[in-house]
Amino acid sequence: MPGQNLSRDEAHERAELLTVDGYDVVLDLRSAIGDPDSGGGDGGDRPAVDPRTFRSGTTIRFRSARAGASTFADLLAPSVTSVTLNGQALDPAVVFDGTRVALDGLPEGENVLVVDAQCAYSRTGEGMHRFVDPEDGEVYLYTQYEPADARRVFANFEQPDLKAPFRFEVTAPEGWTVWSNGAEESRDGGVWRFAETKPISTYITAVVAGPYHHVTDSYSRTFDDGTTLDIPLGALCRKGLARHFDADDIFLVTKQGLDFFHDNFDYPYPFGKYDQAFVPEYNLGAMENPGCVTFREEYIFRGKVTQASYESRGNVILHEMAHMWFGDLVTMQWWDDLWLKESFADFMGVFAMVESTRFKDGWITFANNRKSWAYRADQLPSTHPITADIRDLEDAKLNFDGITYAKGASVLKQLVAYAGRDAFLEGARRYFKKHAYGNTQLGDLLSVLAETSGRDMVTWSRSWLQTAGVNSLTPVVTYGAADRITELAVLQEAADSHPELRPHRVAVGLYRRTTRGDLVRYARAEVDVAGPRTVVAALAGAERPELILVNDDDLTYCKVRFDEASLATLRAHLGDITDPLARALCWSALWNLTRDGLMPAQDFISLVLAFSGQESDIGVLQMLHAWTRTALVHYAAPGWREEGGRALAEGALRELRIADPGSEHQLAWARFFASVADSESDFQLLSSLLGESARVDGLEVDQELRWAFVSALAAHGVADESVIDAELARDDTASGKRHQVRCLASRPSAAVKAQAWAAVVESDALSNALVEATIAGFGQSSQRELLAPYAARYFDAIERVWAERSIQIGMSVVKGLFPALQDDPATLAAADGWLEAHADAAPALRRLVLEARDDLARALRAQACDAGAGAGL
Template sequence: MPGTNLTREEAQERARLLTVDSYEVELDLGGAQEGGTFRSVTTVRFDVDGDALSGASGTFIDLVAPTVHEAVLNGESLDPGQVFQDSRIALPSLVAGRNELRVTADCAYTNTGEGLHRFVDPVDDQAYLYTQFEVPDARRVFASFEQPDLKATFRFTVTAPEGWKVISNSPTPEPEGAAKNVWRFAPTPRISTYITALIAGPYHEVHSSWEGQGRTVPLGIYCRPSLAEFLDADAIFAITRQGFDWFQEKFDYPYPFEKYDQLFVPEFNAGAMENAGAVTFRDQYVFRSKVTDAAYESRSETILHELAHMWFGDLVTMEWWNDLWLNESFATYTSIACQVHAPGSRWPHAWTTFANQLKTWAYRQDQLPSTHPIMADIRDLDDVLVNFDGITYAKGASVLKQLVAYVGMDEFFSGVQRYFKRHEWGNTRLGDLLGALEETSGRDLTAWSKAWLETAGINVLRPEIETDASGTVTSFAVRQEAPALPAGAKGEPTLRPHRIAIGAYELEGGKLVRTDRVELDVDGELTDVPALTGRKRPAVFLLNDDDLTYAKVRLDAESLATVTRHLGDFTESLPRALSWASAWDMTRDAELATGDYLDLVLSGIVKESDIGVVQSLHRQVKLALELYAEPGSREAGLLRWAEAALEQLRAAEPGSDHQLAWARAFAAVARTDAQLGLLAGLLDGTETVEGLAVDTDLRWALLQRLAATGRAGEKEIAAELERDATSAGERHAATARAARPTAEAKAEAWASVVERDTLPNAVQEAVIGGFLQTDQRELLAPYTEKYFAVVKDVWEQRSHEMAQQIAVGLYPTLQVSQDTLDATDAWLAGASPSPALRRLVTESRAGVERALKAQRADAAAG
């Protein structure tokens, strides 16, 4: 990826020199049916600071394009051959005051999910386009000063095939011209380049509105016509209106844009993107088959997350990408708070999901060699591109949740309200938000910010309890530890201030019921808790009850013994989730043997009512058995898990979410002839499970396992693809083909991803997912050497998204051995990879190292 980077210093110098006023962007998409390139004409007006200009040698505008036809600066033609190099057009002859630049170029459609992505639906053979600009990809569509603090207004004019829908940040106008194929959009408010958007094609649309505070905001939902029958627009509108109601109350600032469209688009790399007034989502959120309630909860959180960005991120935007965490963490925190607190919410226990999934992600990320402070040091675009991680999203949101507990929810949102009013349409740094919160809460947040946002790593909290002969607590303290950071990580271990709750639980009628709760500040190495002394010791003391802080929590021996026997018996979902998360963390840290973790899950999961927790446990058990179990006992553990999954599938309530979840869990690990025969029977209809709908997506899950075990081949895959001749079917078929246990299938999958560069992003991802099968370690062993031979070239030649898929997805994660670590170390020492690639490979190496440690612990316990 040569020539596309931008350093923080370059961005600061450019912002010192100029202020951007407006863009007029004309795009001709009339040839979209043929693909290739499209004509882009950009006129940008900007002001140059005369004092800054006197010491500058000029500046540049960003553009990634095959061809620049013309560049005219202040009426003077520039020679494209001289001024256009890599991703920049040099602007050597600026004048103080107003400048005008016009750039005419041919820009390229992509199939990588970056810039202007072009997709042809196999169902109707129609082209569908959408933009994805975060972080630096507006420059793939129009010439722009590509950094978040150079905001401007944007006026788009689009020529597209007659009959298409064209959507952007401003309301869609009536098409003009004899062919009704020119759309002239009104200018946007002042926004950053990365949140501008264009979506075009023969999309299906549904419209409604939100009404409140004397205002009507038009709402739109779009998807491809081939998905229209599955689009549950009413449910999506309901969540959206709930978010509008709650956010406008809490933010005390009117929704900043004229309309709000939500567009479900194909082959999208992320979950969604907060384009101003035109949010794009991956269209897997339009569910073609039955899914559990956990999927609807996840979609709801994503919808609310993107809506929160309309204020935090779009109205008020970070100055530079080191505050990306604040954008994402704020949206994550407020989306889940909305799910919990909004009247009539379907998911009032959303903090359980947060603790069980997002915080688990954060804890994992924070123990990698690449761990970094929440407020990361983002030196350039390459840094930020690999920083959409568990610290940026989940640890940051966890810390915001702690901050809310620290300053008070009312005070927090009062500060946020001041922040929006004070900085509307501008750019800010972290201190701007903290300053507003200090005003409304009266707390000095300087020390808090330094400890939590400027240091890396995770703390461990342990209870220290003493009792007398009668069982009365005579001493209770919380010990805080700051473990050494992983080898290679920057920084020093840090003890932090924590706001936590401690819950006391008793067994009543076989259920663990909270009988007391104490909330306090924990700071330093040891914090006494006198409020818990002088009373009879309960069955369980649970630190960080209600999940207020971000820390790894350990149970004392007596509490651990009770929880081990009764984990599924907590009456509330959140303490169960916290206990499950602690057990999983102990397994990953080699403090709990994999076999013991399996025992714990099998004893408690049958009592777990939260479907999201159940599905997380399914994933974690499978991962533990495949990577953390001692190799000699791996197969026995997987067989035991498969038998348990089948038993629970048959015992589950017909048609329930739990039944579907157990069906998928069983399909993922079925291994005996009888088990695989059942999968084949469910697929061809000779076997049934009462209430289980073997619909399109479940059929593919069954077939993919049969293909991976050699029980199905090309004939069966082709027949299923004919049955599901959609883009989703094509992806599923690609996974199944790559999963086949033959040298030929692996060679073809490898060649299609690594040796050729033609697959769309979503299909490449599907092939990689099928290629790596945990039952095929010996078959995949030769690809370790091949990976290290090509990964640097791939990184340098492919776009970021495509290269990252390969660098992470094809790393030999399944080859858990010292040889893999040695091969990685040799490559890191000799290949001189870029910092971003080095980070990704180092993270993958850490996974193998952790697995080796866990396998040794499992062997010692066995």
């Protein structure tokens, strides 16, 4: 649609022209309780309404720097009733093109724009999302805007550097509650009015409305000067999840986080109240709307989960809280500097979690899990500097990636080691005070960090923030008399495509076994690695180690390699490393070797079978399970997959049976066993556990675990539609419906695959959550032959899907249905052919195909490595 994809140049030009003084937004959401398929009302006393749309009225007060200037306001709406500019009525048919409201001949100085529109409810998680709970028929609404979907709800100037105060007034159905960024100011029947916000960007405004279950608490802080800050706290979820809602734990982490940020930022929380809404069918993990943070409701756990899940939720809570300062108080000028909020929030979320909550091992999860995302993204052909080149909103949407989040956070961890913790935090404090309620660019942050650290931030930034790619660090060691180190050096390498060698502050650890067999560190040295070769002088003369770990303590962002002696030690004694962070770093390094085609997938799987049962950190164990599945499905030689699958299923069942009864490790192994089950006896056991004719001592087969078992049985044709429907009858909830849809699509039937394909590619009837569930069920690794006909259909369909569907659904389809399971040169050639023939396709679409193509090429290289090794278990 013309004008939908705002460019950076257009945003810059508009920011030069306009200053926005305030918004008054009036929404009437009473139509939400109508039936969206009927086109009629709700059957009550009110007149019939269109439940697909709602009324949106916006008054914008703004100033123009030039007389006679022309610009536009943003609005994505089915229709506009009226437009008034400075008291003069404009013809909507003339000034509104479906995405923009043209504003011509502006007088210099003050202007007032009033737009009355009919905006559309969303089923894609973009704009004003409308969800009907299948359990009780209740309707729930919430908004999600990042990067530019506030224009789906009200007319505005949709760019981050045109901040303004907002006032919201919302008319809602009887019995509903409404939340927004500001505190509730008044309520008159169904009309809710909210206090004016501080100046904020359009993408972090929010409205949540519906019959939500709501719990309250409060936070109070007295500062050194005697002033007191009182923050009302709220937490809400659907009524159907209320019995699972552990609001007390959410509030605990929230208060701990507020203490941490007040202790370290020296800037009181600036947005009044702090509500946290857990909402259905959410596309993201969470969103940092000030005063009204939204989260995906999957963070409310319906069954038993491991501590890794609670840690993940705690991390997300603190990530979003960090945004109240990094992102909301101080916001990037344009999406090029998205890292100014996301990298900082990713880093500060872990930092706060480790220092202020019970989750003291958060850096282990970060090293093993979060960095894995970064390493993958940084080796794709679409990799980019942390400060990216974002030309338009489609680029921005795709830039919420592993570079912006996890690599950026890893680089900040390196920055703390480089500049010092105290200097880093003092720089943050000065940054907030200097730029409060404003917008910044890279240089604004670097200048304060240079002041506080005395370090050369320009050179550091050029190496770390303005270049792409990941370096590899490898130890090279020589020994002399008495088996002592003569010289230990660190070699730094970079890919040919991104040859930058960076300055790394690293720790190098030396490990050897004790008389008890434990593999422990006995020497450590920190060094600044620069250039292709750096000698670690402090370790000269040390006794011969059995393992040399470069980047011990995970200070920098790099791929760790091993010398041959260290690799041999890991093959024999990986499970004997006593330090859980060191062990996690070794697992991560071995996984990178496997992904790079330098270690056969069979070898990695052998290591997992040999040592993962000893893994104490549950988050690392669950990450190993995920990596191992990927290794088997994508990186193992095709001729070995059947043997490898049997070995994994046998190993998983063995660990399940010997795990401590009732432990989280037992639960993790039960889930992994279900995911790799591949024999009649495996399926019989799963069926018996479902039917309660068999049991594993201590294993509680709750509803979520039941769905994991049903999913495995459905994918192998053991559970048919009647079994799946019977399970839905046990769990007739929104969560149960998503599970059912996924299981139905996973069945090994040509008719099922055709139906699933049509549901997501040829129709837009499904919501975002059900599109994701259908895609997840469609692509089963045991069904490669069944899925083969869809490879060609994929390349025929994706450009049309991208043009016709929202960007969120387009991304889900293009990424989720890429024929990765057709892992042969023909599929690679088809992807190359599409890229060549569609050079003029949307850049964001081409990027998604290029990334999937690169993953496939990587898989083929890894398979060749595995086939060449010919190992076996």
